[in-house]
Amino acid sequence: MSYDRFQGQSEAAPHDEPIDVTPPVWAASPDAPDEEEGPRPPLSRRRKIVLGSVAVVGLAGLAAVGIWGGRIISQQDTTMSTPASVAGLQLNSSADAAATADDLKAAFAAGIDLKDSVGAVYTDPAAAERSVLFFGGTALLWSPAKDLDTLFGLVGDESGAVDGVHEVPAGDLGGVMKCGTTSVDGGGNMAVCGWADHGATGMALFPSRSADEAAGLMRQIRDAVQVRD
Structure with missing residues (x-):
């Protein structure tokens, strides 16, 4: 928004009416509970699949490293x-x-x-x-x-x-x-x-x-x- 446009809107507003400072309906109320304290929404099916795939790949990588390391230990001497x-x-x-x-x-x-x-x-x-x-x-x-x-x-x-x-x-x-x-x-x-x-x-x-x-x-x-x- 340009400064001229903002200035024009300010001049057009009446000066004798009280300014409404009521927070909009989407604003957080001081008494509203923290979102982290409430129940978390369930993971979507796609997200579960992605996380599961990452876990499987990670475990497979660890297993491969373990096999490789065990082979080195058994063969080095x-x-x-x-x-x-x-x-x-x-x-x-x-x-x-x-x-x-x-x-x-x-x-x-x-x-x-x-x-x-x-x-x-x-x-x-x-x-x-x-x-x-x-x-x-x-x-x-x-x-x-x-x-x-x-x-x-x-x-x-x-x-x-x-x-x-x-x-x-x-x-x-x-x-x-x-x-x-x-x-x-x-x-x-x-x-x-x-x-x-x-x-x-x-x-x-x-x-x-x-x-x-x-x-x-x-x-x-x-x-x-x-x-x-």
């Missing part, structure tokens, strides 16, 4: 070793094998921060060309799948891209396990498998083996080298 024999394979203790294991440890440890790490070459007594090169380590891993993908990327940097990476059953120890293949010098392919959970990760190279065969062997290797406290 892990030790890793390289036993003398694994799944019919024999630990190669030669100087060349030890040097290869050290190279593996250095290459993979550069891409992921580990508390302890191990490396080993396991020889197949039936066929030397099917020896397995293994690397593993322990650490508190918040995102196992992401860390495992990092390891696959490191293998790709060293020997060419790892193709056909896919998830496979991880076995009784849980976590995530994946396998793929990469090319080797002189032609042919080599299977690559790795696993990761919240307490440890491991990867192995399987020359002259298919990815399916390597996956089963990897689960056996993992059961032998990884121990949870």
